[in-house]
Amino acid sequence: MFTSAAPRLSLIPLLLAAALSACGGGGDAPAATPADLPPDPPVVQQGPGALLSGAFVKTLSAADITQALRSPDSKVEEGVVPRYDVSSYRITYTTTDKHGVEVMASGLVSVPLKPAGQPSPVLGYQHATTFHDAEAPANKVEAFEPPLVLASLGYIVVSPDYVGFGASKGVEHPYLTAEPTARAVIDMQVAALHWRRQHGVADNRQLFLAGYSEGGYATMAAHRALHQSGHALKAHLQAAVPGAGPYDxxxxxxxxxxxxxxxVPVLGAAINPGFLRHLGSTVRDEVRRLLLRQMVPEDGDVSYQTLFLDRYLADDRDAITAEHSVHLGWAPAVPVYLFHGRGDLTVPYSAAESARDALREAGATEVSLTDCTTPKFGHLDCVPEYFRFAVDRMGRLARDL
Structure with missing residues (x-):
């Protein structure tokens, strides 16, 4: 979010794997009986959530993943051994764009290869900001990528590419717009569940949501939408772990x-939305360009829609609150484990404080904010610790790992 050096989570999956391996996961949680399991959402045949296709991509053994994690680039500690082979599938499904128009989207489903009939919890992993289509989950199916590493430790991992990537490349990515962001995540979950039922992939009806940076924002947007709509997947959701997201x-x-x-001190007081809205478009465009320079690299190949930024420069704060921020107007019923670094210069720590306070004031009782303790506390510095934290918190609740 807001940096030309956007988080490359693939560069630091080592600690993710280490934490997963060390955690062991949910061994003390009692097994659910069929009567305890929440019902599935209905299969969608047409419209948002409809499964359009599924295609096998590759299978990587636990040894493949272990070897990739131990490469010089990954800097993985000795002794980290993923537990399962993983098969990954690219699925396409229907969701909606920023205008509510139906569009074909894509994502990755990574499945741990367990004994026949053994179920797994489902983890919705929302990726961080990237400006390159090749880095979308369904396009970058490599042994050291977070979806595959997570799956090798026992989760069925469902990773949406988001609108604007993969099958929907060329459509503007609705960056930090709540409704289409949430829809891309939820519709992918519904389509992936349909795909699992078709192919006999057993899940235990436990759902977790996690992601860092834009992935943290997408996690909270989807969680809020599930909660407010009363979607059937709300009963599956066990916890959400949003990291360093611009929720506010x-x-x-x-x-x-x-x-x-x-x-740019020369602009001084002119860089103020309340003042800028009274100036000509030339000045606003220059400020917009300066802000975008903080966000978009020159070599990016994905088109980003920046409605939130245009509204901000026009001082339309009500519209930003209503359509872009995701921390207001709801009280989650399951734990929300926020994580952020106080020294983050990309997404301010105060955005997490604002989310924590708003959710608590709305009546939520299980919302916490954990500080990154990594030296420097910066946005990228804290990613490895975030994964350790997320896996620990999910592992306390997950069964069947």
């Missing part, structure tokens, strides 16, 4: 604008 978009942009103001 106004707070995030206020902090980012302050950074631009310091970087």
């Amino acid at each position: 978009v106004l707070e995030t942009l206020d902090e980012q604008l302050d950074r631009v103001r310091k970087l």
Whole structure:
């Protein structure tokens, strides 16, 4: 989020694997009986959530993943051994774009190869900001990528590419717009469940949501949508672990604008939305360009829709609150484990504080915020610790790992 050096989670999956291996996962959780299991959502044949296709991509053995994690680039500690071979499948499904128009999207389903009939919990993994289509989950199916590493430790991992990537490349990615972001995640979950039923892939009806940076935002957007709509998957959801996301978009942009103001002092007081809206479009466009420079690299090949930024520069704070921020107007009924670094200059720590406080004030009783303790506390610095944290929190509740 807001950096030309966007988080490359594939560069640090080592600690993810280490934490998963060390955690062991859910051994003390009692097994659910059929009567305890929540019902599945209905199969969608047409419209958002409809499964369009599924195609096998590759199978990687636990040894393959272990070897990749131990490569010089991954910097993995000795002794980390994934537990399962993993088969991955690219699925396409129907969701909606920023205008509510149906569009074909894609994503990756990574399945741990367990004994026949043995179920697994489902993990919705939402990826961080990237500006390159080749880095979308269904396009980058490599042994050291988080979806495959997580699956090798026992989760069925469902990873949406998001609109604008994969099958929907060329469509503008609705960046930090709550409704289409949530839809891409939820519709992928529904389509992936349909695919699992078709292919006899057993899950235990436990669902977890996790992601870092934009993935944290997408996690909270989807969680809120499940909660507010009463979607059938709400009963499956056990916990969400959003890391370093810009949940409060106004707070995030206020902090980012302050950074631009310091970087370009010549603009001074002009860099203020309340003042900018009275100026000509030329000045607003220059400020917009400066803000985008903080976000989009020159070699990116994905088109980003920046409605939130245009509204911010027009000082339309009500619209940002209503359509972009994801922390207001709801009280989650399952644990939300927020994680953030106080020294994060990409997504401000105050965005996590604002989310924690708003959710608690709305009546949520299981919302916590854990600080990154990694030296420097920066956005990228904290990614490995986030994964250790997320796997620990999910592992306390997950069964059948």
